[in-house]
Amino acid sequence: DQQVKQNSPSLSVQEGRISILNCDYTNSMFDYFLWYKKYPAEGPTFLISISSIKDKNEDGRFTVFLNKSAKHLSLHIVPSQPGDSAVYFCAVRDSGTYKYIFGTGTRLKVLA
Amino acid sequence: DTAVSQTPKYLVTQMGNDKSIKCEQNLGHDTMYWYKQDSKKFLKIMFSYNNKELIINETVPNRFSPKSPDKAHLNLHINSLELGDSAVYFCASSYQGANQPQHFGDGTRLSIL
Numbered sequence: 001d002q003q004v005k006q007n008s009p010s011l012s013v014q015e016g017r018i019s020i021l022n023c024d025y026t027n028s029m030f031d032y033f034l035w036y037k038k039y040p041a042e043g044p045t046f047l048i049s050i051s052s053i054k055d056k057n058e059d060g061r062f063t064v065f066l067n068k069s070a071k072h073l074s075l076h077i078v079p080s081q082p083g084d085s086a087v088y089f090c091a092v093r094d095s096g097t098y099k100y101i102f103g104t105g106t107r108l109k110v111l112a
Numbered sequence: 113d114t115a116v117s118q119t120p121k122y123l124v125t126q127m128g129n130d131k132s133i134k135c136e137q138n139l140g141h142d143t144m145y146w147y148k149q150d151s152k153k154f155l156k157i158m159f160s161y162n163n164k165e166l167i168i169n170e171t172v173p174n175r176f177s178p179k180s181p182d183k184a185h186l187n188l189h190i191n192s193l194e195l196g197d198s199a200v201y202f203c204a205s206s207y208q209g210a211n212q213p214q215h216f217g218d219g220t221r222l223s224i225l
Contacts, residue, residue, distance in 0.1 A: 032211050043116070043202055043216030044155070051211050089155065091214075098208055099168055100145075102155040 003027055004092055006103035014111050019077040021106050023090030026071060031095035033066055035075045038087045038105070047088075048075070080110045115139070118203045118217035125193060126225050133188045133220045135203030141215070143167075143208040144186035146178060149200040149219070161186055162208050190222075198224045 003026045013019045021035075031052045036044035050057040050064045050073075057064050063076045073090055090103040118135040125131055137144060145168075146158040160168035161180040175191045190197060200221050206214040 034213055036213075036216075041218070043204075043218045046213035046215065049211065049213055087153070097168065098143075099157055099160070100214060101157070102147075104152070104154050 002104070004090060004101050004103040006088075006090060006106050008106050009104070010107040010109070012109045012111060013080045015082055016079045019075075019080045019084065019108055019110065021075040021077075021088050021090075021108065023073040023075075023103050024071060025073065025092050027092075027094070028068075028071070029095050030092040030101075032093040033064070033073050034091045034093075034100075035062075035064060035073075036089045036091060036102075037084075038089060044089055077108075080108075082110050082112050084108060085110050116203055116205050116215050116217040118201075118220055120220060121218065122221050122223075124223045124225065127193055127195060129193050130189070130191045131193060131222070132190070133201055133203075133222075135186045135188070135217060137184055137203075137205040137215070139205055139215060141205035141207055142183055143206050144180065144183070145204040145206075145214065146186065146188050147202040147204060147216075149202060151199070155202065159186075159188075167208075193222075193224050195224050198222055 005024045034049040035047045038044045048062045065074045087105045089105045116137045143162045145160045159178045164180045177189045180186045200219045202219045203217040204214040
């Protein structure tokens with residue numbers, strides 16, 4: 001029973017446009033939310049995070065939005081660049097166990 | 113370079129063998145993890161150690177035994193390897209409790225023949 005879902009396995013976006021990646025979770029005990037980027041044959045690399053007391057965090061081209069009432073997390077990349085092509089994982093932390101739970105990933109392809 | 117490093121990167125072996133994967137971090141983190149990424153690309157926690165003590169132990173066969181000689185190292189030993197153990201295994205580290213991310217190694221691709 002997946003507690004963290006990324007319903008879009010893949011997404012294609014034109015260079016320069018906005019990429020929006022989505023993540024839904026089920027448990028209100030999650031208190032810290034993260035996005036990771038993964039290239040083939042490498043480990044996930046941390047991208048951006050947000051704590052449960054905030055609803056938005058921005059870092060350059062990357063913005064994470066948290067909607068606690070909807071239990072929904074999203075990552076906006078603007079403008080998208082070909083180098084952004086990778087698999088993006090959302091992850092959540094359980095405040096009781098400190099366990100991190102990952103989504104199944106969304107493969108983003110930015111077309112030049 | 114500061115990082116999480118795991119060895120070997122690739123491991124090909126026969127069913128029934130015993131193998132180990134090593135992980136070291138020099139980030140000063142107090143918590144280390146092992147994850148398994150299966151054929152569906154799902155990253156799932158297996159174990160977590162905080163200051164050499166086991167704090168998370170998911171439903172993993174007891175053929176898998178983690179060992180943490182110190183807080184900078186977390187090794188994974190697997191006995192009697194089975195076909196279903198084929199996966200990519202990732203080591204990670206972080207500070208427990210703080211709102212800081214986990215840092216991952218590049219993975220060990222284990223293939224069972």
